[in-house]
Amino acid sequence: MLKPAVFIDRDGTINVDGGYINHPDRFIIYPFAAQAVRLLNLYGYLCVIVTNQSGIGKGFYDEGVMERIHAKMLNHFAREGARIDGIYACPHDPNAKIPKYRINCDCRKPNTGMLKTATAQLPIDESKTYMIGDKYSDIRTGFNFGSATIMVNTGYGLGERQLHGESWERPPDFAAENLLHAAKLIISKNI
Ligand SMILES: [Mg+2]
Ligand SMILES: [Zn+2]
DSSP: OOEEEEEEEEBBTBBOOOOOOOOGOOOOOOOTTTHHHHHHHTTTEEEEEEEEOHHHHHHOOOOOHHHHHHHHHHHHHHHHTOOOOEEEEEOOTTTTGGGGOOSSOSSSSOOOOHHHHHHHTTTTTEEEEEEEEEEHHHHHHHHTTEEEEEESSTTTHHHHHHGGGGGGGSSOOOOEHHHHHHHHHHHHOOO
């Protein structure tokens, strides 16, 4: 049985965007994040994190560090009774310092590779997906995949909106204060 899915950006959407987060101690989860995921779980949405982590390709941290950060995040969510159905990360960068990551991949947002892989691996109803993020590039990812898009004000969101909002040819479908507001929007509108 296929389910609707919400693709969720990580840095600036689930946690404080502290630049390149190179240690679990620097990974600070927003206090409302677990409630948002729990709400989406309750209403039958799969929650899938899609995150660009070019800091790996740049050599600022490695995949092991990212795994430890994700373990911390999943522990937090589990303690709060929230379930994440998948985490997809892109370690690549066209200018990566580490050769194996130096590619023009199809997973780096706004490309849709991570969303495609998730849809192939999880029971996702492709016609009912949502993309939530704090950068316009997250929104473009959603447009490229055919998802409904919600831009949050946390992270880079407010600044990007104030600086560039006027010039967006296609604005995000919805604006939300934060991830919890976005989750409430999804379940109330059933968009
Ligand atoms: Mg972000
Ligand atoms: Zn990639």
